[in-house]
Amino acid sequence: MQRDVGANLELEVTEASELVFSVAIAAGVPREREHLSVTLDEEPVETEELEDEHGTRLHRVVARPGTLVLDYSATVVGRAEPAPASAAELVRYRRPSRYAESDALVPTAAAEFAGITDPAELLASVSSWVGTHLAYVSGSSLPTDGAMRTLLARQGVCRDFAHLTVALLRARNVPARLVSVYAPGLDPMDFHAVAEAHIDDAWYVVDATTLAPRRTLVRIATGRDAADTAFLTTISGAVTLGRMTVTAIADALPDDDVTELVPLG
Known part of the structure; x- marks a missing residue:
């Protein structure tokens, strides 16, 4: 399967800022082509790439006030090899976290x-339960909402569905984590968030929204919850997101059976 993914972000930097972007596909995902550029008032800006233990590739930018534009694209061919989980990971992902209060x-x-x-x-069962108990409503939640508030509100967006899924699985002693992905087939197109659970010595995708075929998803960032996987983090300073375009296209969109175990490739 070939997947073409990308993101274009335009921000107004109103104070000198330190920014961290998480839009590049994770290390280990096989790619044929990749491009990343950042400009400030149309002049190139230096980026520093940082990689964590899951292969999440962060791009750190220090910018003065002005119009900052990030442009990213990649062509993914094939699927990533599964990475074994360490004993420490399996402990970490059974603990409560900020947005997944298991x-x-x-x-x-x-x-x-x-x-x-x-x-x-x-x-x-958890995927179906979350999918039937929550309504997907764009703009219905706050960036600070966690699984408990989502359950009480009975609505949310993809990250809310994923947080509740992760929290319920952890509450049943199943290691679970959040993954941000490019999602061919998603409509409307955006960055997408799913859960990933560890059973039978492997990680499998759980997406209670059922908005995109799980076999088409491309990993970006992996962590405890949205605190570890946000596409943009303002470490210091002040910025306003003016425009964002996300693209994710696959040469095939397979059927998805929620009862099937699907690894994230």
């Missing part, structure tokens, strides 16, 4: 999923 959701998870012992069935 400790507060233990009673809910026990009431809804206590009788399910098969790991694959649990993933499918």
Whole structure:
């Protein structure tokens, strides 16, 4: 499968700022072509690439006031090789985190999923439960909303669905984490967030929104929750996002069965 992905962001930097972008596909994803450029008032800006233990590639930029434009594109061919999970990761991804308050959701998870012992069935059940209990409503949540607030509101966007999925799985002692992805087939097109759960010695995608075929997804960033996977982080200074365009096209859009175990490639 070939997938062409990209992002174009335009920001107004109103104070000298330190920015971190997470828009490049993760290290280890096979790519045929890749381009990244950052300009400030149409002049090239130096970027520093930083890579974490999951292959997330962060691009750090220090910018004075002006109009900053980031342009990224890549062609992905084939699928990434699965990476084994360390013992430390499996502990980290069973703990509560800022946006996935699994400790507060233990009673809910026990009431809804206590009788399910098969790991694959649990993933499918949690995905279906979240998908049927939440309504996907654009603009319905705040950037600071976590799984508990999402459950109470009964609505949200992809990151909210993913946070609730992650929290419920952790509450059932399943290591789970958040992944930001390019998602061919998504409509309207945007950056997308999904959950990833570890069972049977492998990581599998869980996407309660069912908005894009899981086999088409391309990994960008991986972490505990949205705090680790945001496409833009303003470390210092002040910026305003003026325009953002995301593209993700695949040469085929396969059917997706929520009960099937699908690794993220």
